[in-house]
Amino acid sequence: MDIHWHRDDLRATDNVGLAAAGEDGEVLPVFVFDDRVLQHGSPPRVAFMLESLAELREWYRDRGGDLYVARGDPTAILPDLAVEHDAETVHCNAGYSGLARDRDSAVAEALDSDGVALEDHEDALHHEPGSIRTNDGDPYSVYTYFWKKWRDREKADPYDAPDAIANVTGEDLPTLFELGFDEPEADIEPGGMTAARERLDSFVDGPIYEYEDLRDDPAADNTSKLSAHTRWGTIGPRTVYAATEDAAASAPSEAAAEAVEEYQGELAWREFYHHVLYFYPHVVTENYNEYEEGIDWRDDADEIAAWREGETGYPIVDAGMRQLRAEAWMHNRVRMIVASFLTKDLLADWRHGYEHFRDHLVDHNTANDNGGWQWAASTGTDAQPYFRIFNPMSQGERHDPDAEYIREYVPELAGVDADTIHSWHELSEAERESAAPEYPAPIVDHSQRREEALAMFKRARGED
Numbered sequence: 001m002d003i004h005w006h007r008d009d010l011r012a013t014d015n016v017g018l019a020a021a022g023e024d025g026e027v028l029p030v031f032v033f034d035d036r037v038l039q040h041g042s043p044p045r046v047a048f049m050l051e052s053l054a055e056l057r058e059w060y061r062d063r064g065g066d067l068y069v070a071r072g073d074p075t076a077i078l079p080d081l082a083v084e085h086d087a088e089t090v091h092c093n094a095g096y097s098g099l100a101r102d103r104d105s106a107v108a109e110a111l112d113s114d115g116v117a118l119e120d121h122e123d124a125l126h127h128e129p130g131s132i133r134t135n136d137g138d139p140y141s142v143y144t145y146f147w148k149k150w151r152d153r154e155k156a157d158p159y160d161a162p163d164a165i166a167n168v169t170g171e172d173l174p175t176l177f178e179l180g181f182d183e184p185e186a187d188i189e190p191g192g193m194t195a196a197r198e199r200l201d202s203f204v205d206g207p208i209y210e211y212e213d214l215r216d217d218p219a220a221d222n223t224s225k226l227s228a229h230t231r232w233g234t235i236g237p238r239t240v241y242a243a244t245e246d247a248a249a250s251a252p253s254e255a256a257a258e259a260v261e262e263y264q265g266e267l268a269w270r271e272f273y274h275h276v277l278y279f280y281p282h283v284v285t286e287n288y289n290e291y292e293e294g295i296d297w298r299d300d301a302d303e304i305a306a307w308r309e310g311e312t313g314y315p316i317v318d319a320g321m322r323q324l325r326a327e328a329w330m331h332n333r334v335r336m337i338v339a340s341f342l343t344k345d346l347l348a349d350w351r352h353g354y355e356h357f358r359d360h361l362v363d364h365n366t367a368n369d370n371g372g373w374q375w376a377a378s379t380g381t382d383a384q385p386y387f388r389i390f391n392p393m394s395q396g397e398r399h400d401p402d403a404e405y406i407r408e409y410v411p412e413l414a415g416v417d418a419d420t421i422h423s424w425h426e427l428s429e430a431e432r433e434s435a436a437p438e439y440p441a442p443i444v445d446h447s448q449r450r451e452e453a454l455a456m457f458k459r460a461r462g463e464d
């Protein structure tokens with residue numbers, strides 16, 4: 001019997017490591033609550049994980065087996081379990097962050113001293129870090145070239161679930177409270193394999209064909225919302241990709257087929273940032289480009305607090321920040337707007353934003369969150385040029401013209417017409433007072449801050 005050690009691959013089908021573990025007989029699936037990893041968790045993410053684990057355990061139980069659950073140090077738990085059940089190999093799916101890689105080396109070493117192998121598999125990405133390189137053999141730092149190679153590479157088909165599951169029961173699943181977390185304040189989307197499959201099916205059934213037109217419209221809610229599922233591996237990347245290929249094959253028009261490819265391009269962004277993190281692990285805490293460390297961020301505590309609370313007086317920014325608190329998720333376009341606002345209007349270090357997102361997003365993963373922040377702050381690989389600064393008012397007007405999204409998340413503006421909302425920064429105090437007395441005036445002047453941001457970046461680059 002072989003063991004499969006689940007981590008952020010909380011599914012039974014299309015799981016490379018699990019399929020390998022079940023190839024020659026029974027597989028003993030295991031999940032270990034590791035306090036060193038949990039300390040990086042947050043209520044929405046851990047709640048989503050627990051819900052997904054509960055469903056996974058049920059899936060195994062329905063087939064006469066069980067998910068072995070334990071809490072503690074995997075360098076002790078896994079060797080003991082392998083020896084007790086005579087397992088020669090513990091399988092897992094490779095992790096790409098520094099934390100995951102350090103943990104896995106320690107577990108491999110501990111297993112090795114008992115004569116057990118740790119075999120890691122390529123599962124979470126279609127193309128592993130190192131498998132897509134420039135013609136000179138370097139990792140890509142420009143997405144477009146990466147994407148072309150990624151798109152043209154053959155993709156594996158989804159893997160079957162294993163047939164025989166060992167029936168070894170460990171501990172009960174702990175509650176959030178037992179793991180040291182409070183209930184999330186956000187109302188999060190359901191976790192688990194079934195919810196993931198339903199999301200995918202409903203997305204490829206229609207919305208995917210309008211993705212190109214509607215993906216930047218936060219009120220349209222036309223994106224796949226698969227990010228938390230991808231984060232926790234409740235659905236496999238091959239399953240998602242295969243569904244998009246089927247959708248492309250039956251696309252009703254050329255434009256619809258192009259929209260499918262646009263979506264696949266987003267799947268490739270996810271992989272691009274995983275490659276970046278793998279090759280440049282310093283980006284977790286530092287700017288990708290060293291010279292950007294010289295940026296003299298303004299870092300005003302009150303302004304950062306207003307941003308976190310969604311009280312900046314810039315309606316689209318506040319709507320996004322409140323959506324984050326309410327749902328532990330935020331629309332991609334709005335993530336870009338709020339990130340630009342923090343770094344280029346408030347001139348605050350992107351790391352404040354990254355930390356806030358890490359604490360509140362159900363889909364937070366180091367690679368994408370960091371990639372998104374360094375892109376917006378103009379400090380990352382293939383980032384937004386520093387002189388291209390989003391205007392938060394025109395972004396709101398362009399992407400939420402009827403202010404539908406804004407009104408949904410900012411109740412103080414619920415009864416205010418779209419024109420007034422989109423010209424909030426130009427209104428007099430009396431006009432604002434009469435339109436929405438509870439909603440704040442803009443905390444900064446965008447035009448003025450834009451000039452300050454440009455000067456700040458130029459100074460750091462020695463261009464002033």
Ligand code: FAD
Binds near residue numbers: 271332339363365371
């Ligand atoms: P869809 O539009 O349906 O896209 C499908 C999938 O493609 C997503 O589920 C995701 O896996 C991937 N994807 C889409 N856009 C991006 C992108 N720009 N970069 C990388 N992958 C992408 N995404 C996360 O998964 N976790 C994060 O912690 C995260 N933090 C972000 C922080 C900032 C500042 C920004 C600007 C973006 C961040 N993103 C993050 C990327 C993106 O916003 C989300 O992946 C997307 O909003 C998730 O919604 P969806 O599943 O409906 O996306």
